[in-house]
Amino acid sequence: MASKRSAKQMEDGFKDSEETSSKKFFDFSEGIDSELYDGVLQVEGRLFYVMKGHLARHSDYFKNLFFKDYAESKKDIIPLEDAVPADAFQHFLELISGGNRLNDEVIEEVLKISQMWFAEVPLEKAKEYLMKKSNLVPMEKFIIAEKYNFSDLKNALFANVQTVADMNSLLPNQDVSDFEPDTTTLIAKRLLEISGIPRPIPVAPVAPEPPAEIPVAPEQNIQEGIIAFLQQELNRTREEAERERMRLDRIFMASKRSANQMEDGSKDSDETPSKKAFDFSEGIDSELYDGVLQVEGCLFHVMKGHLARHSDYFRNLFFKNYADSKKEIITLEEVVPADAFQHFLELISGGNRLNDEVIEEVLKISQMWFAEVPLEKAKEYLLKNSNLVPMEKFIIAEKYNFSDLKTALFSNVQTVADMNALLPNQEVSDFEPDTITLIANRLLEISGIPRPIPVAPVAQAPAEIVPVAPDRAREALQREIRRRLQEISRHLDPNLLRDN
Known part of the structure; x- marks a missing residue:
């Protein structure tokens, strides 16, 4: 080597x-x-x-x-x-x-x-x-470090990477997913730093203000001096709280959608006939249900078998020999919002009125109850209809390990700014392994040093074109050949032809 x-x-x-x-x-x-x-x-x-x-x-x-x-x-x-x-x-x-x-x-x-x-x-x-x-050279050392899993050697090599060119000189031409997980993390983390969007975002230390001096006032003004000091301390505390609030705003999830986006989303829900609400209240015909669930004080009249088909949680709740299964009204003790449960029931009944306000709660209870149909429909909604900003979608995709949603989000990342808008402020190693690979791959592509390096297809030489004579020209040529053969045969000795 x-x-x-x-x-x-x-x-x-x-x-x-x-x-x-x-x-x-x-x-x-x-x-x-x-x-x-x-x-x-x-x-x-x-x-x-x-x-x-x-x-x-x-x-x-x-x-x-x-x-x-x-x-x-x-x-x-x-x-x-x-x-x-x-x-x-x-x-x-x-x-x-x-x-x-x-x-x-x-x-x-x-x-x-x-x-x-x-x-x-x-x-x-x-x-x-x-x-x-x-x-x-660095690449030779890297290949050895990767082969024998020398983590501290890899750390030292990546610490020397200061530019995209350095990264290109370090990495061999192979798929990022073939590297060790810690290597992929190093690639992603270093490229984020080189691109000026490190994760986590470093927080500039706030220099502590010198303690305020309590003014020494004459005895008659002591009370006023104490009040002034307390007011000064209160103002300083407010300023610190405001700085902390601004820092948290930068760190945590993106701001909520605008009022126009929410209004558009609700209009879509109302105008789509396939998203008509289902009624699970007491007014429905009694033969249509055989169980009653209480959620946040609301009663939902359900078919036990239908719920059990979609979730083993309800199969156990209704059909195992539990004390709750004998009750006329079964209270769901978990923290389940009634609105989210309404959407859950609609999803397993063929309806779909999902919106960005309830999507996370619906995902939470669907995951908790291992209900695949609502999970798939929620994922499809996020892929096709949701107006959440990319970072909000990414956080959900990461939490519920929606690989195809993550792949779709990263495919839309065309610039470093897009990547910065997508990733929340957390340590790179805390992401799922497939996410780290996506980050590293996309940043390598954006930086113009993809791995593996695409091989340009070799253009094949065009096949030689054999001219084909038109039918009439071909027939004329054949007639001319037959005519000449006949002339030649007339000049030959018939006995010679017969002997041959």
Whole structure:
């Protein structure tokens, strides 16, 4: 993967290894004293003389290899069957022995075998090398950090991303959803910061005002001085409260729709015949219901079986052996607004008068009762008919995990300003994983560095056009050929033609 270091870099690296006592070259060949080893490993034909206990201390793989009752453990020379480069194994042994001559040529192989053998010390030293000394380009480091889930290395790499160009140089050409979740969060968070719309929005600290001094007044004016001081403190408190209110206004959900939007929404509801209200009051025919529910003091006459078909909550309430199921009037103890319950009953009865004032309460009780039909109809309303601002829709979509609604909202984001208007003021990592991916993907596209990079289709060369003669021209040509053949045949010897 990595490009070769320059000759100067290699020379400098070699000097570091020679000059640093902790990086002295270790010899694991046969020439060492026999009392310093009790095992021999063969890697790519090379023999490494090792201390079994020392290797076992650093890796359970070697603990099992040497000290479990395996056939290999009895051999004088144990070959490592895995594809392990001898040079990488040399570095591995040095790392667990206190040495360190890591370089960009061997780093990936050392990481590979250290991960394979669950050896923490070499992994940590390799990560430290990548963070402090490696000359690999950021994208090469990122690919390694992603592969081995080095979170602090990824954090360091993204901390150095200051521009869109930096981000483009860091990310390999792959789909954002293929990255680790923490990586996707880093991409989204950094792009929001680069774009000038960080989440959460930093709040400028308010410098505390110096405490007001109580004026020292003559005895006859003490009462007036106290009143003035209290008035001053009251004004200061009001100013602080106003600043806090303005801050909360920026942080929390978008403002309510205008009166015109609400009026338009109510007109649509009244004018659409498919949204006619259903009457669940006492005046309906008794044979049309077999149960009565009380919600906020209002009585709703319902069909138990119909409600039970749409929600297991009501199936249990009506048809399990609960005390409430025997009552003539069953009170719903949960905090359920009567208006929302009216809409709920209409939705499961084929009606639909949803509007932006009741949508959240209807969603809340539909989710609470696991009622799929009202949930789907509410989602469809948000997608097609709602006049809520994008941020309000987004908050609902995030809360109820409406993926297609979120996808639709992000598809309408064309600028950084659109993204700023869509996202509430909260920590990026608090969003759902699919939301973080949508944020990262859309910001990469807006910034002109989409992942994966789209490949321009290769234009195919037009097929060669073979001219087709008109029918009459073709027939004339055929007649001319037959005529000439006849002339030729008249000049030939008939016996020759017969013999052939």
